[in-house]
């Protein structure tokens with residue numbers, strides 16, 4: 001790992017003192033998080049620490065009760081999830097949320113309605129421009145499916161895909177929105193060790209190939225420690241540590257947070 | 273110039289024209305049924321966009337039909353005397369479009385506030401809107417109050433009905449079969465995931481409601497100028513249910529199936545005329561039996577394919 | 585003093601809505617679907633009483649409170665059985681299917697009952713006068729007249745509500761109902777017999793509907809196979825208004841709807857729109873409280 005464990009000054013994502021409460025429960029408290037361009041950051045913490053909630057705040061699914069989030073200089077407060085996707089943040093979900101009744105091809109294709117200019121009226125008129133555009137989209141979809149070795153499934157309904165491929169498709173679908181920042185919520189969950197190794201390689205590949213930043217939530221320490229430049233640790237909604245994998249591994253607070261939790265010592269599949 | 277899907281539209285309109293030109297040779301009773309079938313197809317296919325493709329369970333389609341019907345009928349009743357006979361088809365088309373547009377406005381009025389609601393809540397609110405629309409017509413003297421409108425000119429022909437049906441099918445199918453239109457299906461499958469893909473669920477839902485209502489309004493206009501009388505009672509909740517059953521029977525989101533179901537459910541009651549007493553009992557048993565045995569619809573083959581794909 | 589008359593009318597009407605709404609809401613609570621056939625069970629309750637009255641009249645003096653009580657109890661029992669049967673035959677096979685499938689089935693069951701009853705070999709479509717079950721009294725308060733029927737309805741409703749509350753909160757089966765409503769899988773794992781709880785819920789809801797049907801018929805011009813639709817629809821609105829799945833919500837929604845409808849019906853100019861008022865109120869309230877008055881808005885966990 002050559003990259004430094006310090007956040008880059010020109011932050012792509014800047015989360016400042018973000019707090020969110022659900023009734024009496026403070027799920028995330030005063031979270032500061034910075035992600036620079038071309039970074040791969042890990043976000044870890046025991047179950048219920050608030051990792052997914054942090055994702056939901058960044059992607060506009062929840063609005064933070066307090067605090068601000070900026071993405072590439074634009075404040076995200078009040079923006080709807082689809083607008084935030086348009087700004088360049090894409091995500092996957094902890095519990096796979098593909099479009100089950102759509103084909104693999106269509107699951108990826110819909111990402112293109114975000115940036116292509118064919119709208120309702122073009123689809124109705126079906127002129128030359130429309131057909132040209134649809135062709136272009138088709139070739140781009142096939143290309144990206146090819147890269148991730150999913151093209152043989154292109155006509156399969158998403159719900160009929162094998163589990164590991166569903167996880168992969170979700171990542172591909174997110175990438176198809178052409179994000180600058182990709183949020184992955186436990187992509188290795190439910191995978192066997194071989195699949196995990198493959199996934200780790202895949203994440204590294206994505207980062208290099210698409211030149212994007214990645215924020216990775218993952219319970220599997222081998223995956224996280226293996227590829228992340230910097231790791232942020234949450235516990236009970238509070239950031240308790242941040243630093244390089246080695247720093248975090250040796251942090252007393254982190255060890256305590258995970259005490260009784262076998263994650264740090266023995267990587268185990270976290271199935272939710 | 274690529275024609276693509278437009279070929280089908282043009283072909284369908286030509287067929288409608290041809291058959292309509294020969295309609296003088298047909299038995300009036302069968303001609304009437306053929307028009308009823310066309311109207312049912314418009315209603316079912318347009319509701320399919322809302323209920324089937326977009327997954328927004330609406331029970332208020334009859335309300336939109338009423339808005340279109342009353343608007344168009346009122347227009348032709350007022351204007352026909354002052355329009356020369358040659359221009360009357362144009363007047364009818366204008367009235368039909370006006371009916372569709374006013375219905376689309378009603379669709380917007382229903383769609384916008386209903387967006388926060390899901391499932392059963394949406395169903396009851398759309399049902400409510402449909403009933404409110406009916407009550408408004410029932411109480412407003414301009415539309416003949418409870419008696420409704422009578423003496424509506426008989427402008428509806430087989431040509432207009434089938435052309436409008438073809439247009440409905442074309443519009444709904446082309447909308448859905450495009451990158452843009454796959455968004456409707458995404459909203460149906462998972463709204464949260466759709467938004468994460470940059471799809472604006474609200475915009476799609478409103479579009480579905482407005483488009484669906486537009487065609488329901490056209491269907492209402494055709495119906496009004498076919499039956500020549502329009503009573504608010506005819507647009508109650510039962511009428512909405514009839515259309516919903518067509519959509520379910522055909523298989524939600526399956527355009528061909530829904531067309532077949534619309535034909536079947538319009539022709540079947542006519543065939544059962546001899547058993548008028550038992551007709552509706554059979555109809556309700558059909559609904560229950562269908563849900564118990566073939567909930568994916570009578571004409572939906574897609575599910576079966578997908579199941580075999582899963583087995584592979 | 586006109587408003588007092590209206591108030592009593594509204595309370596009576598609202599209590600009936602509340603009783604019916606409880607059935608909708610209880611079924612929704614455990615099964616998460618709207619039982620459209622509920623309004624027809626109500627109609628069957630009224631018809632049961634219609635046919636029972638002459639039978640009971642041969643044993644007991646006509647229009648006695650005891651006779652009325654017996655008629656009501658037997659009708660409620662009959663309807664409870666019908667409700668349980670409907671669930672067994674039509675809904676249970678669909679237990680794990682999409683909710684929409686069950687909803688459409690419920691609409692089908694409702695149509696089946698309505699059309700079958702309209703058939704001449706069954707009840708026929710005509711309206712029949714409902715027999716008088718209890719002696720008629722009028723109370724005079726100054727210059728307003730209050731019928732004992734109108735007073736009786738809210739009292740019966742209040743008593744039934746209290747009873748229902750006891751059943752749900754204090755009995756074992758009530759606790760099981762709440763458990764199933766909260767989380768059916770967990771309840772099943774804890775040894776709750778889900779099928780029994782659901783049957784019980786349908787039975788209880790249908791019995792309440794039958795009583796509501798009889799009370800409704802006592803105040804209506806007559807009974808016919810479609811008589812359940814309007815009060816059923818109102819009650820359904822009341823249940824959603826109060827927050828569907830929520831028992832006090834259903835009672836509150838029913839009362840509120842009855843009162844608002846009665847008072848709005850008294851305002852000239854608006855009274856013509858009576859049929860639309862209930863829906864207008866519902867839509868207005870759902871705009872501000874999408875989960876109804878007492879329902880909790882849950883943010884979907886992502």
Ligand SMILES: Nc1ncnc2c1ncn2[C@@H]1O[C@H](COP(=O)(O)OP(=O)(O)OP(=O)(O)O)[C@@H](O)[C@H]1O
Nearest residue numbers: 022027046047048049050051052053054883884885
């Ligand atoms: N919509 C919500 N309503 C109420 N509480 C919520 C909601 N979303 C999250 N929470 C609560 O916030 C806390 C943090 O949850 P979150 O899902 O973010 O944890 P996590 O770190 O992702 O855990 P896991 O590793 O199990 O996925 C939990 O206590 C959870 O119950």
Ligand SMILES: [Mg+2]
Nearest residue numbers: 051052053094
């Ligand atoms: Mg999580």
